[in-house]
Amino acid sequence: xxLIELRDLTYAYPITEIPALRNVxxxxxxxxxxxxxxxxxxxxxxxxxxxxxxxxxFFKGKLEGQVRxxxxxxxxxxxxxxxxxxxxVFQNPFNQISGSKFTVYEEIAFGLENxxxxxxxxxxxxxxxxxxxGIQDLGERSPYALSGGQQQRVALASILVLQPSILVLDEPTxxxxxxxxxxxxxxIKNMSQQGMTIIMAEHKTEWVAEFADRIVALADGEILMLGxxxxxxxxxxxxxxxxxxxxxxTAARQASSxxxxxxxxxxxxxxxxxxxxFREILP
Amino acid sequence: xxxxxxxxxxxxxxxxxxxxxxxLKIEPGELVAIVGQNGAGKTTLVRHLNGLLQPSxxxxxxxxxxxxxxxxxxxxxxxxxxxxxPDDQLFCRTVKDExxxxxxxxxxxxxxxxxxxxxxxxxxxxxGKENTNPYDLSPTWRKMVALASILAMDTPVVILDEPTxxxxxxxxxxxxxxxxxxxxDGKSVVTITHDIDFCAENFKRxxxxxxxxxxxxxxMHQILAQDEILKSTYVxxxxxxxxxxxxxxxxxxxxxxxxxxxxxxxxxx
Numbered sequence: 093x094x095l096i097e098l099r100d101l102t103y104a105y106p107i108t109e110i111p112a113l114r115n116v117x118x119x120x121x122x123x124x125x126x127x128x129x130x131x132x133x134x135x136x137x138x139x140x141x142x143x144x145x146x147x148x149x150f151f152k153g154k155l156e157g158q159v160r161x162x163x164x165x166x167x168x169x170x171x172x173x174x175x176x177x178x179x180x181v182f183q184n185p186f187n188q189i190s191g192s193k194f195t196v197y198e199e200i201a202f203g204l205e206n207x208x209x210x211x212x213x214x215x216x217x218x219x220x221x222x223x224x225x226g227i228q229d230l231g232e233r234s235p236y237a238l239s240g241g242q243q244q245r246v247a248l249a250s251i252l253v254l255q256p257s258i259l260v261l262d263e264p265t266x267x268x269x270x271x272x273x274x275x276x277x278x279x280i281k282n283m284s285q286q287g288m289t290i291i292m293a294e295h296k297t298e299w300v301a302e303f304a305d306r307i308v309a310l311a312d313g314e315i316l317m318l319g320x321x322x323x324x325x326x327x328x329x330x331x332x333x334x335x336x337x338x339x340x341x342t343a344a345r346q347a348s349s350x351x352x353x354x355x356x357x358x359x360x361x362x363x364x365x366x367x368x369x370f371r372e373i374l375p
Numbered sequence: 376x377x378x379x380x381x382x383x384x385x386x387x388x389x390x391x392x393x394x395x396x397x398x399l400k401i402e403p404g405e406l407v408a409i410v411g412q413n414g415a416g417k418t419t420l421v422r423h424l425n426g427l428l429q430p431s432x433x434x435x436x437x438x439x440x441x442x443x444x445x446x447x448x449x450x451x452x453x454x455x456x457x458x459x460x461p462d463d464q465l466f467c468r469t470v471k472d473e474x475x476x477x478x479x480x481x482x483x484x485x486x487x488x489x490x491x492x493x494x495x496x497x498x499x500x501x502x503g504k505e506n507t508n509p510y511d512l513s514p515t516w517r518k519m520v521a522l523a524s525i526l527a528m529d530t531p532v533v534i535l536d537e538p539t540x541x542x543x544x545x546x547x548x549x550x551x552x553x554x555x556x557x558x559x560d561g562k563s564v565v566t567i568t569h570d571i572d573f574c575a576e577n578f579k580r581x582x583x584x585x586x587x588x589x590x591x592x593x594x595m596h597q598i599l600a601q602d603e604i605l606k607s608t609y610v611x612x613x614x615x616x617x618x619x620x621x622x623x624x625x626x627x628x629x630x631x632x633x634x635x636x637x638x639x640x641x642x643x644x
Binding site: 130133183 | 411460514516544569572614631642644
């Protein structure tokens with residue numbers, strides 16, 4: 093049995109008629125890193141909320157089909173039964189930061205305090221995640237007096253410290269510079285290699301191509317494609333449905349229509365693949 | 376409208392020195408992108424252009440106005456600032472009210488207001504959403520509302536703070552079209568961004584900041600050729616520049632047209 097199972101999932105937010113997700117079927121094994129891509133409004137955030145139980149427990153609305161997370165049917169279970177398994181990092185760190193703490197350190201301690209984790213263990217765990225997420229120097233700062241990128245790191249740290257077995261992230265690098273983006277992807281990849289299951293909504297497909305094990309592309313609430321990064325990102329379905337792909341893929345697609353890409357060669361999703369392909373046609 | 380920044384220093388209360396001597400000029404109609412790591416001073420610098428921040432030392436001129444002698448409200452007629460997070464900016468009940476607020480405040484004649492509002496809604500793809508509450512829209516569309524509300528003020532200088540974050544392919548290409556349109560209208564556009572691909576494809580001049588100073592400033596191709604300094608500031612070259620370099624193509628490839636010119640030329644040889 094897969095760790096996460098979605099069966100014929102259809103969901104509409106309250107007072108809306110068009111479902112945000114339609115007939116979604118998805119299995120995810122423990123330790124996999126799944127990236128969720130799609131244009132705005134495709135259902136990426138809603139899928140994140142559903143896996144974390146916020147749909148339907150917080151957002152209400154109408155959910156059909158089944159969502160099983162670690163064997164628990166989330167719709168019929170109490171949030172307490174699986175909230176310890178799943179951590180959600182929101183798109184906007186403002187929605188995540190508790191607002192009740194004066195320092196970053198206390199903010200990260202908040203979830204552990206609620207769970208009654210012993211003090212010594214708490215300190216060790218907080219120090220470790222602060223180092224992992226590169227915010228060890230921000231401990232005494234106010235969570236609100238930070239840049240957007242720093243807040244995103246704090247939001248990530250405050251969830252990682254809870255050691256969820258499933259980590260759901262909604263565009264966690266949107267406000268980070270390239271080095272910050274790489275660090276966050278690396279931290280998340282390491283977590284996944286240690287057995288944490290990752291679901292990450294992300295627009296930056298060039299990073300996803302490098303780090304994710306599988307990709308699901310959504311369009312208008314439905315699964316457009318599900319598969320390996322290479323299969324999904326090189327598919328012509330993506331640009332047709334407004335899903336951005338890397339410049340490498342776009343350039344090679346154009347090139348193949350002008351006989352500037354080796355015929356029969358799959359389109360590249362990463363830089364090394366693009367260089368290899370174009371080299372063949374250059375003298 | 377010309378912008379002149381002279382030896383600008385700025386420290387936040389508490390002593391963090393965010394700008395340590397920045398001098399630069401921006402000519403009317405220039406498209407300028409500013410890049411650099413988080414904490415490099417990019418946002419602090421552009422917040423001086425509309426008076427949100429005042430220099431600790433040095434001077435900032437917008438046209439013939441010294442920003443220290445003018446209020447933020449006055450400067451709003453010259454410099455439009457689109458915030459990174461639209462929620463810092465939006466407060467009206469409908470999209471149309473939001474977009475109308477700026478030009479109304481600048482006391483433009485009502486005919487001109489209608490014209491500007493409609494043009495801005497058109498450019499940002501918001502036609503049909505005029506009567507929606509901005510907070511009923513997705514964050515992506517809210518960002519378009521924030522942009523439209525600044526465009527409607529018809530300022531000679533427009534600042535775009537991280538315009539592409541969280542945006543999908545369609546809306547990034549819409550933003551690129553707007554930048555081009557602003558330039559056609561003779562306006563200067565200054566953007567702060569981590570999206571170096573977007574910069575290379577749509578802006579002509581690149582400024583690289585680090586630790587509160589300007590490290591590099593010049594035409595896009597020339598600056599992107601400065602490998603060593605870019606590397607030291609963790610600015611990754613654009614994807615197509617990396618591809619061009621990997622293929623041993625001469626010069627710096629900034630966009631797809633340039634890549635294809637080079638490919639065709641090499642193939643013809």
